[in-house]
Amino acid sequence: MEANKKTTIVLFSGDYDKAMAAFIIANGAAAYDHDVTIFFTFWGLNTLRKDGSAPTNKGMLERMFGWMMPRGANKLGLSKMHMAGMGPKMIKHVIRKHNALTLPQLIELAQEQGVKLVACTMTMDLLGLRREELIEDLELGGVATYLGEASDGNVNLFI
């Protein structure tokens, strides 16, 4: 049997709506029998944060970044119509109304379907995010990991 096709997505954005689009495409691609990898860099990394508290051995700047950035997929804001937090509440309401999946559900489904999640180590350092603050079941990598996958990707997206 020939090798599976491949989809790669770079999730740079840390917005609920954009992350949702990324994970819908990832889940669709997995259903297409593609090998799917999502690379999380910059604000996209916040999608992978756990809800709990962060390690304490951080510097002042790292801590400030930690306070200012959303803790996890459910806390992300909207790229449009955020309206000081009203927007995400409304979007979650209509998601339920239309029987669509929320972002945390889409992430869980992606993991279940074997989508590979890779966190960019350079931006983890810049934002002061430690491995233990991020969800389990992910890999760490850099631009070479991304290019290695994207070079034989049939679908490569930057969101």
Next chain:
Amino acid sequence: MEISMVVDTKGLACPMPIVKAKKAMSGLNAGQIMQVLSTDKGAVNDFTAWVKQTGHELVRHEEDGGVYAFYVRKV
């Protein structure tokens, strides 16, 4: 036409219909036919494309009162 499996995705939004269809497909033997039901208005385009890409065969599809039915034979 003998249907080996029915996958009901009525009321579910994208991407669940194809995700469920894919999962069900892996439980079928070659030659068996699965019926997928969907109420998603994009379903005709979605399933036609999905079946083509995954190499299976869309035997036929029909629509009745907003419910789409797809008959897919596993290759």
